[in-house]
Amino acid sequence: MAFLVQKFGGTSVGDLDRIRNVAAKVKAARDQGHRIVVVVSAMGGETNRLVDLARSVNPQPLPREMDVLLATGEQVSIALLAIALDTLGCPARSYTGAQVRITTNNAHTKARITNIDKDPIMADLAAGKVVVVAGFQGISDDGNITTLGRGGSDTTAVALASALGADECQIFTDVEGVYTSDPRVVPEARLLNEITHEEMLELASLGAKVLQIRAVEFASKYNVPLRVLSTFVEGEGTHIIPEEQLMEQPLISGVAFNRDEAKITICGVPDKPGIAFSVLGPIAEANIEVDMIVQNVSADDKTDMTFTVHRNDFDTAMTLLEKTARDMDAEEVTGDNRIAKISLVGVGMRSHAGIASKMFETLAAESINIQMISTSEIKISVVVDEKYMELGVRALHAAFGLNESAAQA
Ligand code: ADP
Ligand code: ASP
Ligand code: MG
Secondary structure: OOEEEEEEOOHHHOOHHHHHHHHHHHHHHHHOOOEEEEEEOOOOOHHHHHHHHHHHHOOOOOHHHHHHHHHHHHHHHHHHHHHHHHHOOOOEEEEOOOOOOEEEOOOOOOOOEEEEOOHHHHHHHHOOOEEEEEOOEEEEOOOOEEEOOOOOHHHHHHHHHHHHOOOEEEEEEOOOOOEOOOOOOOOOOOEOOEEEHHHHHHHHHOOOOOOOHHHHHHHHHOOOOEEEEEOOOOOOOEEEEOHHHOOOOOOOOEEEEEOOEEEEEEEEEEOOOOHHHHHHHHHHHOOOOEEEEEEEEOOOOEEEEEEEEEHHHHHHHHHHHHHHHHHHOOOEEEEEOOEEEEEEEOHHHHHOOOHHHHHHHHHHHOOOOOOEEEEEOOEEEEEEEHHHHHHHHHHHHHHOOOOHHHHHO
């Protein structure tokens, strides 16, 4: 008999039949004697629909009102699931984030959980009920509804599992677990039995949206046993574990990619101390996050600097940089928002040389030009033209022996 937090994502509760399917799964687990807290997302597509509604009224809606709006998606699915459970003869109670007192700071649309009041949940569980909690939402100390950022139901689930002391947090989704790359783009991708927290964190940060970054951070920090598995297909799924528990250590665990960034270059800046600050200071002041940065010195004591920002911030960053360029007497500012970032991730990189050169060789063989490179202890990322993203990802996936067929050979 275990104490489980089971989270079901948007596709898993996408229509009434799927909600009934989730109810049957939850009931089956409860009938085996497990205590179950369920976290659900909004029905598939609903959060996007709400975002579009708000943006049609105002392209930059107020964050507080956005949270009031977006939180409705999850409120619908918790109630429907509780009704479906009750219909199957399984007593259940649904709770919004505010009702169950998931308190957060007041950073609307990207709030962080500060506390969870576990008593009401434990009381319901003790009375034999299944507790259904709305993912993605909380309440700030001043009583406002908040949301935790897109994909935030994963974080609700892990935070609840941690606060309640559950035996495991199970993230049920529309694929069988974490794969060596997104199986929708790389059909040859292989299901991983296990992956370390650190690798999962890198994959999530670099574009693999199968788990929200914050959920992985939480699981790692508070030692929450975490597993990703399918709502629709029986299987063991993928365990997210500390590195010490790793059974095998592959060189590369996965290939991640995203099209979320844009690249900006300022050319012909006089090369002297303080240049990086002058260029990037105004960008930081506008709350725009900079990811990769490359600086080159050219022969005539002038320097070029290239950096990437989120695509949503591209226009603002370009305008700010054009002003900086005029103030600094720089030669030119250029931008490109048709780029993609491809990354290799693996703890095995720590002890192996030559991975970067093999990556570059593989891309060269496909005639893919590398525009920027960045590395850390367990990852290498390159920026390429977005039209070569899929080709590059699949070539690297094969070259590093990650294909399903390579594993069986
Ligand atoms: P949910 O609605 O259940 O939260 P998400 O859409 O947020 O589901 O996350 C699951 C999706 O993540 C999959 O459908 C898959 O396309 C995508 N994905 C990206 N990278 C990976 C990966 N490495 N392994 C598994 N899924 C991945
Ligand atoms: N419904 C929210 C979203 O679409 C939260 C989640 O699904 O985790 O981002
Ligand atoms: Mg998700």
